[in-house]
Amino acid sequence: MPLLSALEAVRSRLVGSLVLPSDDGFDDARRPWNLAVEQTPAGVATPAGVDDLRALLNAVRDAGAALAVQPSGHGASGDLRDAVIVRTSAFDDLEVDVAAGRVRVGSGVRWGAVVDALEGTGWSAPAGTSPVVSVAGYTLGGGHSWFSRTAGLGSDNLRAAWVLRADGTHERVDDESDPDFMWALRGAGGIVGIVTALEIDLVRTPALWGSAFTFDAADAAAVMRAVRDLAAVAPHSLNVFMNSLRMPDAPQLPDEIRGRSFLSVQALSSDGSVDDLLAGVRRAGSVQREISGPTSPATLAAASNEPTEPTPGRGASVALSVFDDDTIEQLAEFRQRDEQWPIVGIDIRMLGGALDEPRRAGFASLQGAQWLLHALAPQFPGAPAEPGEASLFGFRELLSAVQAPRTVTTFLAPGQTLERCGSATDIARLRTLREALDPDGVLHEGRLPR
Numbered sequence: 001m002p003l004l005s006a007l008e009a010v011r012s013r014l015v016g017s018l019v020l021p022s023d024d025g026f027d028d029a030r031r032p033w034n035l036a037v038e039q040t041p042a043g044v045a046t047p048a049g050v051d052d053l054r055a056l057l058n059a060v061r062d063a064g065a066a067l068a069v070q071p072s073g074h075g076a077s078g079d080l081r082d083a084v085i086v087r088t089s090a091f092d093d094l095e096v097d098v099a100a101g102r103v104r105v106g107s108g109v110r111w112g113a114v115v116d117a118l119e120g121t122g123w124s125a126p127a128g129t130s131p132v133v134s135v136a137g138y139t140l141g142g143g144h145s146w147f148s149r150t151a152g153l154g155s156d157n158l159r160a161a162w163v164l165r166a167d168g169t170h171e172r173v174d175d176e177s178d179p180d181f182m183w184a185l186r187g188a189g190g191i192v193g194i195v196t197a198l199e200i201d202l203v204r205t206p207a208l209w210g211s212a213f214t215f216d217a218a219d220a221a222a223v224m225r226a227v228r229d230l231a232a233v234a235p236h237s238l239n240v241f242m243n244s245l246r247m248p249d250a251p252q253l254p255d256e257i258r259g260r261s262f263l264s265v266q267a268l269s270s271d272g273s274v275d276d277l278l279a280g281v282r283r284a285g286s287v288q289r290e291i292s293g294p295t296s297p298a299t300l301a302a303a304s305n306e307p308t309e310p311t312p313g314r315g316a317s318v319a320l321s322v323f324d325d326d327t328i329e330q331l332a333e334f335r336q337r338d339e340q341w342p343i344v345g346i347d348i349r350m351l352g353g354a355l356d357e358p359r360r361a362g363f364a365s366l367q368g369a370q371w372l373l374h375a376l377a378p379q380f381p382g383a384p385a386e387p388g389e390a391s392l393f394g395f396r397e398l399l400s401a402v403q404a405p406r407t408v409t410t411f412l413a414p415g416q417t418l419e420r421c422g423s424a425t426d427i428a429r430l431r432t433l434r435e436a437l438d439p440d441g442v443l444h445e446g447r448l449p450r
Contacts, residue, residue: 003063003082007043010059016048016090018056030085032076036312036379037414041068041080046087050170053086053194057168060084061442068444069190071108071134073310075141077414083444088136091196098123101202102159107136107195115297123202124270124297126157128410130306136195142187142364142408142421144372146268146300147203149239149353153408155186155364156354157201163193166438170196175360184433187364187409188418191430191446192437207272210295217261219285220244221332224348226284227265228323230277231350231370237271242348244335261335262288268300312379316392317411319351319369319404327402334398342377342388343395349373363422363430369404374411409447417449 001009004020011018019029020043029044042065047053060067060083068083070076091106096117103114103125112131118124126145128138143154151157160174161182173193175182184192215223227242234240242265249259265281267274275292282290320327334340349372356367366372375395377388406421418427430448434441 001062003042003060003065006059006063006065007084010055013055014045014047014052016046016052018043018045018084029087031073031310032070033073033310034076034313034414035310036314037076039076039078039080039085041083041085043084044087045084046089048090050164050196053164053196054168054170056084056086057164057166057442061440066442066444067194068446069107069194071137072110072132074133074137075189075410077412077416077447080444086194088134088196093197096121101204102199103202104197104199105135106197107134109135111135111138112301115301118202119296119298122204122206124205124208126151126154126200126203127297127301128154129304131301131304132306132308135200136190136198138410139198139200140185140187140189140195141410143410144349144366144408146239146241147205147270148355148366149234149350150236150270151201151203152354152358153187153362153364153366154200155362156358156360157203158182158186158198158360158362159201160199161185161195162197163195165193166440166442179361180433181437183361184363184430186360186362187421188430188448189409189446191443191448192433194443203270205270205297207270208295208297209269209271209273209293210300211267211274211278211292212290213265213278213282213287214289215263215265215285216288217244217246217263217335220263220335221328223263223265223281223284224323224328224332225325226281227350228328230281231352234277234350234353235271236353237269238274238277239268239353240350241266244331244346244348246335246341246344248341248344268295312381314377314379314385314388314392314413315374316396316413317372317374317407318396318399319366319407319411320371320373320399320402321369321404322402323371324402327399330398334394339387340391340394342391343375344378345376346395347374347376363418363426364408365406366404366408369406372407372411373399412447416447418447419449
């Protein structure tokens with residue numbers, strides 16, 4: 001049956017909604033979070049429950065098409081031609097088990113809701129820096145968080161999942177019932193099944209402590225070296241991010257940051273104050289601003305400054321095997337070049353700790369990588385794209401010599417595939433699983449190399 005006919009036929013049987021290209025509101029419905037990505041699906045469905053999902057599976061199977069799950073629009077990569085986007089907002093259950101230290105969360109729930117539910121409990125979620133990212137998309141893509149040195153990747157904290165398989169079976173899956181399936185879910189996304197809910201371990205944080213330092217850009221290399229040296233002695237309970245910021249001279253920005261360049265260092269300890277460990281960082285440059293004291297997951301989320309509405313943007317991420325003096329000097333010099341103005345921020349995250357000791361088998365891994373860097377080049381309406389693309393290319397080239405073998409899916413740019421996240425053996429294993437579990441290809445292959 002032609003795809004459009006199949007979708008028109010199934011629409012009347014859904015409790016939820018299905019928006020087709022001829023409908024008002026289709027352009028808004030198909031919009032991804034990153035507005036720089038253009039995707040042209042055959043439809044956008046918001047199923048009300050598992051029965052709707054089964055009906056959609058059967059419809060696209062009859063038409064030789066596929067379903068592509070995008071809970072919140074994050075992570076969009078291609079045009080999704082002849083695929084139906086599935087939004088899972090109706091799957092919104094949230095149950096916190098403080099005694100067990102875990103949470104059961106529907107695939108449409110965003111991290112902000114989980115963080116709010118945990119406030120004051122002494123537990124934190126292995127959540128990303130943005131409260132509006134879906135728990136499912138983040139966790140199934142690997143997910144690096146404020147607590148990754150303490151508790152591993154987001155996917156490593158996935159205990160179980162409720163999944164609609166391609167054959168229409170809906171069941172709870174864990175490492176005992178189907179270890180291969182769980183291995184694929186932990187980092188390769190929903191290419192082997194549609195996740196409707198997840199069971200996730202929480203992070204024990206009885207004494208959460210945060211410290212933040214701001215340095216002038218002139219001190220950037222010295223401060224980065226100090227943080228690099230700290231990594232050698234930092235306990236698993238300490239997580240450290242740096243951010244090299246170069247703010248445009250834009251009138252909408254506050255005077256204190258407008259047109260300025262600086263380096264910030266943020267440290268989060270799950271086990272109380274770490275002032276003694278941070279002393280070397282504090283001495284590495286002239287501290288322009290310092291904040292230190294007890295904090296909470298909700299405070300961290302509120303201070304993230306992540307966009308809360310869809311925006312166009314471009315970025316480039318690189319996991320590093322080493323962060324030696326030469327790389328630090330080159331990066332600091334790169335930031336000062338006049339032509340590199342399009343890159344507003346470079347996020348630099350300390351790895352190691354629990355990331356080198358994963359508790360559960362999964363496709364996603366940063367084992368052996370030492371640092372994770374992400375450069376952001378905003379795309380302003382009407383501005384040419386070429387300068388930003390050139391800066392991001394230069395950023396990747398600068399770090400290519402020290403690039404680690406793999407990164408995680410949540411840090412891939414549009415168009416990049418899982419080849420950057422796993423070995424050839426891993427990719428072959430994913431293909432074998434898909435062929436066995438979804439022989440008709442009714443689940444979109446996502447970022448699996450074609």
